[in-house]
Amino acid sequence: MPQAGRIPEATVARLPLYLQALVDAAEQGTTTLSSEALAQASGVNSAKVRKDLSQLGSYGTRGVGYRVDELTGEISEVLGLTRERPILIVGVGNLGRALASYAGFTQRGFRLVALLDADADKVGSEVGGRTVEPFSELAAIVAERDVSIAVLATPAAAAQPVADALVEAGISAILNFAPVHVSVPDRVSVRTVDLSTELQILSFYEQLHGAIPRRGASETTSRS
Amino acid sequence: MPQAGRIPEATVARLPLYLQALVDAAEQGTTTLSSEALAQASGVNSAKVRKDLSQLGSYGTRGVGYRVDELTGEISEVLGLTRERPILIVGVGNLGRALASYAGFTQRGFRLVALLDADADKVGSEVGGRTVEPFSELAAIVAERDVSIAVLATPAAAAQPVADALVEAGISAILNFAPVHVSVPDRVSVRTVDLSTELQILSFYEQLHGAIPRRGASETTSRS
DNA sequence: CGTTGTGAAGGAGTTCACAGCA
DNA sequence: TGCTGTGAACTCCTTCACAACG
Numbered sequence: 001m002p003q004a005g006r007i008p009e010a011t012v013a014r015l016p017l018y019l020q021a022l023v024d025a026a027e028q029g030t031t032t033l034s035s036e037a038l039a040q041a042s043g044v045n046s047a048k049v050r051k052d053l054s055q056l057g058s059y060g061t062r063g064v065g066y067r068v069d070e071l072t073g074e075i076s077e078v079l080g081l082t083r084e085r086p087i088l089i090v091g092v093g094n095l096g097r098a099l100a101s102y103a104g105f106t107q108r109g110f111r112l113v114a115l116l117d118a119d120a121d122k123v124g125s126e127v128g129g130r131t132v133e134p135f136s137e138l139a140a141i142v143a144e145r146d147v148s149i150a151v152l153a154t155p156a157a158a159a160q161p162v163a164d165a166l167v168e169a170g171i172s173a174i175l176n177f178a179p180v181h182v183s184v185p186d187r188v189s190v191r192t193v194d195l196s197t198e199l200q201i202l203s204f205y206e207q208l209h210g211a212i213p214r215r216g217a218s219e220t221t222s223r224s
Numbered sequence: 225m226p227q228a229g230r231i232p233e234a235t236v237a238r239l240p241l242y243l244q245a246l247v248d249a250a251e252q253g254t255t256t257l258s259s260e261a262l263a264q265a266s267g268v269n270s271a272k273v274r275k276d277l278s279q280l281g282s283y284g285t286r287g288v289g290y291r292v293d294e295l296t297g298e299i300s301e302v303l304g305l306t307r308e309r310p311i312l313i314v315g316v317g318n319l320g321r322a323l324a325s326y327a328g329f330t331q332r333g334f335r336l337v338a339l340l341d342a343d344a345d346k347v348g349s350e351v352g353g354r355t356v357e358p359f360s361e362l363a364a365i366v367a368e369r370d371v372s373i374a375v376l377a378t379p380a381a382a383a384q385p386v387a388d389a390l391v392e393a394g395i396s397a398i399l400n401f402a403p404v405h406v407s408v409p410d411r412v413s414v415r416t417v418d419l420s421t422e423l424q425i426l427s428f429y430e431q432l433h434g435a436i437p438r439r440g441a442s443e444t445t446s447r448s
Numbered sequence: 449c450g451t452t453g454t455g456a457a458g459g460a461g462t463t464c465a466c467a468g469c470a
Numbered sequence: 471t472g473c474t475g476t477g478a479a480c481t482c483c484t485t486c487a488c489a490a491c492g
């Protein structure tokens with residue numbers, strides 16, 4: 001039933017939160033969750049949870065709630081996580097190294113299949129059990145290992161040219177950690193996560209006496 | 225003129241982008257920018273830029289544009305960045321180390337004044353030129369060094385208890401990198417940045433043939 | 449004359465409140 | 471009886487289009 005094309009952006013952005021709450025619940029042996037319980041675990045309100053889940057056509061049971069296993073499967077499917085997705089990281093600086101060593105990736109449906117850097121000094125070194133490969137191999141690696149999602153962890157100055165190369169190589173989604181707007185063709189998705197941006201937003205609300213809007217959202221860049 | 229209290233959340237989230245574009249422009253010697261130019265540099269559209277800037281009461285000059293220096297100052301003021309803000313990082317794992325070594329913080333209005341970890345083995349070690357201090361010193365450090373913003377880079381399991389301690393110590397804004405929802409009192413702001421969440425959102429749009437919504441936003445957790 | 453600032457229109461997301469069902 | 475699913479109201483955000491103005 002998932003009507004993938006029609007799912008509102010705001011809902012898509014919350015599905016990973018629900019998924020995580022469901023996984024946590026499953027680990028504790030819970031087999032069923034009400035929208036209220038899911039809401040609490042995810043930090044949203046229950047009406048939103050129900051609206052969101054109804055968008056996927058997913059059925060809960062009235063009077064009972066949602067079956068943890070069933071809903072987990074459905075969300076995974078909608079998000080395209082039923083098969084492990086190969087990803088690669090470009091840029092093996094501090095951040096790139098930390099990301100490469102981060103186990104969370106692997107545990108949530110992604111598999112790191114390449115670590116690239118343009119710096120010859122870094123190529124060949126080992127990071128988190130993987131050997132760094134030359135950036136020049138990008139196109140071949142993307143094709144061979146069937147990668148469609150890339151993590152961009154280069155310095156700001158390199159971000160746009162690298163993004164261009166990623167697009168050229170056939171990547172269709174980029175998670176950008178460089179503090180610049182990268183522009184890509186319409187068919188490619190970009191999400192930018194910038195630490196300074198986040199801190200500056202917090203700074204605003206902190207200064208404003210530490211009050212937050214009813215629900216702190218996290219607006220970042222991206223685009224075509 | 226900044227009417228800080230009334231600035232819409234969506235606008236606040238974009239101010240850092242404009243600020244960055246302005247700083248970049250200044251470095252290149254540009255003294256004036258039109259809303260259209262600012263829009264291109266930030267990846268938004270020009271009407272939005274004008275609406276946003278008009279919210280701060282900031283005046284551009286019709287027929288000319290916005291003065292880079294003036295606007296930079298105004299946005300900095302609104303965001304509370306006129307004085308360097310002391311921050312601290314809790315959790316010196318892979319990510320914590322990378323963040324500690326990240327120069328971007330310092331360059332954008334923040335100063336790292338403490339690195340804390342509960343693990344006695346890590347306490348005393350040097351990371352990015354700073355000595356790791358024991359988490360038990362939290363309250364004293366927050367008070368002494370006047371910290372109001374904290375970066376939470378602990379494992380998921382520790383996030384909530386650490387957040388509670390941060391709140392208790394008087395912190396009023398938290399940037400959370402742990403993949404869990406942390407709940408805090410209303411007066412405290414939280415923004416959660418989760419790498420897996422971001423990848424999962426990208427996975428959805430990638431699967432959906434690589435199309436993105438008109439403008440990819442980045443919705444994350446947070447809350448009271 | 450080019451660009452801002454903004455009313456007005458339109459769209460998206462959220463919340464309410466309750467009918468409907470297990 | 472309890473909780474889901476959803477129409478309807480509402481609020482927030484975006485976009486349009488143009489008058490105002492340096």
